[in-house]
Amino acid sequence: MPIVRDPSGLLRLGGVSLAEVVDRLGTPTYAYDVDAMAAGARELEASFEGTPHLVAYAVKANSAGGVVRALAAAGCGADVVSGAELRVALACGISPDRVIYNGVAKTDAELDAAIGAGGSGIAAVQVESVEEIARLEARAAAAGRTVRTGIRMNPNVDLRDVTHANIATGHDTAKFGVPRADVGHAVELLNASPHLVFVGIGAHAGSQCTATAKYVESARTVFDVARALRADGKARSLAYVNTGGGFAIDYTGDAPERPRPADFVRAIRAAKREAGLDDLASFVEPGRSLVAQHGLLLARVIQSKVSAAARWLMIDAGMNDLIRPALYQAKHRVVAVEAPSGSAETARWRVVGPVCESSDDFGEHVLPRAAPRTVAILDAGAYGFVMANQYNGRALPVEAFVSDGRIAASTQRRSPESWVAERVGAGA
Ligand code: LLP
Numbered sequence: 001m002p003i004v005r006d007p008s009g010l011l012r013l014g015g016v017s018l019a020e021v022v023d024r025l026g027t028p029t030y031a032y033d034v035d036a037m038a039a040g041a042r043e044l045e046a047s048f049e050g051t052p053h054l055v056a057y058a059v060k061a062n063s064a065g066g067v068v069r070a071l072a073a074a075g076c077g078a079d080v081v082s083g084a085e086l087r088v089a090l091a092c093g094i095s096p097d098r099v100i101y102n103g104v105a106k107t108d109a110e111l112d113a114a115i116g117a118g119g120s121g122i123a124a125v126q127v128e129s130v131e132e133i134a135r136l137e138a139r140a141a142a143a144g145r146t147v148r149t150g151i152r153m154n155p156n157v158d159l160r161d162v163t164h165a166n167i168a169t170g171h172d173t174a175k176f177g178v179p180r181a182d183v184g185h186a187v188e189l190l191n192a193s194p195h196l197v198f199v200g201i202g203a204h205a206g207s208q209c210t211a212t213a214k215y216v217e218s219a220r221t222v223f224d225v226a227r228a229l230r231a232d233g234k235a236r237s238l239a240y241v242n243t244g245g246g247f248a249i250d251y252t253g254d255a256p257e258r259p260r261p262a263d264f265v266r267a268i269r270a271a272k273r274e275a276g277l278d279d280l281a282s283f284v285e286p287g288r289s290l291v292a293q294h295g296l297l298l299a300r301v302i303q304s305k306v307s308a309a310a311r312w313l314m315i316d317a318g319m320n321d322l323i324r325p326a327l328y329q330a331k332h333r334v335v336a337v338e339a340p341s342g343s344a345e346t347a348r349w350r351v352v353g354p355v356c357e358s359s360d361d362f363g364e365h366v367l368p369r370a371a372p373r374t375v376a377i378l379d380a381g382a383y384g385f386v387m388a389n390q391y392n393g394r395a396l397p398v399e400a401f402v403s404d405g406r407i408a409a410s411t412q413r414r415s416p417e418s419w420v421a422e423r424v425g426a427g428a
Contacts, residue, residue: 002036003296003378009339011376015405018298018337022374025410027300028317028397030385032062034070035403036294037381040261041074044290047262048282051269054123056100058245058287059085061382066401066409067291068092077123079245079285083110086117096122100242100283102152102204104128104175111139115147124150124200126242130182133189133196140195150200150242151186152177155221159206162214163248164328170205170218177203183225187234198235201226202242204285209246212259212267219243219268223275242283243268249292251379253333261289288382295381297322297397298337302354304371310350313371318353319360320391322377322384326359332379334365336372345369355392393419 003013011018014033021031044055056079057071063085068078069092077098078089083106089099096118103110106125114122125147127133133149140147154177159168169176178186183201190198205218222241229235247261265284272282299317306312324330334351347369351362362377388396393416400410 003033003376005339011335011337013296014402016402016407018296018376019374021400021407022298022300022337024407025398025400026413027298027374028321029298029400029410030380030397031296031298031400031402032064032067032291032381033294033402034066034408037067037291038070038074040290040294041071041076044261044265044284044286045075047265048269051278052281054098054100054240054281054283056098056283056285057290058285059089060386061287062291062295062384063088063386064399064401065092066399068094070403071290076290079287083107083113086110086113086122090117096120098123100124100126100150100285102126102128102285106132108135108139111136112143115140115143115145121145121147124148124240126150126152126200126202127186128152128177130178130186130189133186133193137193137195140193145195147196148199149190149196150202150240151183151190151198152242153183153201153203153222153225154179155203155205155218156180157203157205157214157218157221159209159214159246162211163206163208163246164330166328167208168206170203180221180225187229191234197237199237200240200242200283201229201235201238202240202244202283204244204246207246207288208248210248210258212264215243215246215264216267216271219271220275223272223277226277226280227275238280240281240283241272241277242285245285245287245289247286247289249289249379249382251330251332253378261286292379292382295379295384297377297380297384298374299377300374301371304349311347313349313351313367313375315351315353315362315375317377317397318355318392318394319357320355320389320394321353321397322362322380323387323389324383325362326357331363332377334362334367334375334377336367337374337376338372340368340370340372343368343370351375355394390419393423395419
């Protein structure tokens with residue numbers, strides 16, 4: 001169920017009044033519609049039409065157990081980038097053989113955890129450098145296990161013209177992935193490593209990719225390399241090609257023509273068929289596109305400040321709670337939770353948080369001229385809570401999980417006292 005305004009003017013998420021969430025849990029609070037997240041995952045699953053695949057949900061986007069469990073129940077595996085995320089995925093019931101692990105600098109302890117998971121380790125450790133291969137072989141030998149290994153290569157596809165530079169990862173000066181020119185060498189090393197078996201090749205060109213053509217361009221580089229390696233007899237155990245995550249969502253709310261995750265999948269399935277790789281499984285690693293639009297951040301208005309320069313609306317959520325506007329100049333829509341009583345007059349408000357930084361700024365928004373009491377910052381289900389921090393001594397926001405038309409679960413708000421005690425104690 002989407003985010004809707006009911007006839008009495010109240011904003012609802014998954015059938016639950018957001019004013020009620022604020023009354024019960026206070027602010028700042030993230031609220032997620034986990035049923036809608038699961039429905040999106042099922043739609044993506046269906047777009048593979050029974051062909052071999054793995055939707056490896058990028059846990060980094062939203063690692064809350066309530067979210068990970070719902071997506072797992074809808075058929076997702078997991079893409080993790082740290083030992084801690086690996087533990088979350090496994091503890092949420094995702095089978096190790098449905099987990100892949102990316103990361104440019106995995107520690108030995110993290111490699112050991114991936115190698116040691118379950119009866120035979122995870123689906124694939126994806127190496128991101130030639131240098132990582134010897135390290136992985138040494139850890140595999142120490143554990144006495146054979147490790148399914150994938151190569152995340154750098155496709156040298158530059159997404160900086162379609163997304164923010166900070167979230168483009170596929171150009172050859174980015175730190176991510178085995179450089180394309182080194183993939184042949186990496187495969188030789190892998191094939192010569194007695195405890196490693198080369199099972200997959202992939203790329204992730206970047207995040208918030210708005211164009212299927214760019215995604216397919218990155219996928220084609222993967223398919224070309226896979227085909228060439230097979231032709232040379234160097235990839236006999238190859239089981240999957242992985243085209244990564246990065247499917248964009250529409251943060252503006254008025255770009256209905258934007259491709260849906262299933263459109264990306266259809267496009268890469270066609271390219272994969274053309275490349276003659278239909279027998280290999282297709283892996284994708286979506287994060288944002290499964291969770292962003294089904295989460296929002298609730299904040300109370302602390303006060304307004306009207307000057308000659310601007311009408312400021314000062315809210316109790318800041319860049320520590322949602323850092324995307326500060327870090328990527330992202331614009332998230334801000335809407336009033338309760339429709340104004342009386343006058344419907346609107347004004348341009350500059351919505352800002354309480355943190356002592358100029359970049360603690362959610363941008364200009366059209367809202368009721370009479371300052372609303374509570375606002376919702378939309379599309380905050382991905383890279384919201386997971387990037388939150390305690391700068392300025394601010395407690396982490398609370399999370400509420402909406403399912404079956406009710407608040408099914410919520411987290412506890414920590415009192416600022418714990419932060420105070422920790423800081424006072426530091427260095428004592
Ligand atoms: N796979 C890999 C290897 C990744 O590095 C990422 C994201 C994903 C998959 C998932 O990408 P998604 O489908 O969510 O776009 N904090 C930034 C996004 C950073 C993405 C990092 N990697 C933001 O808020 O926009």
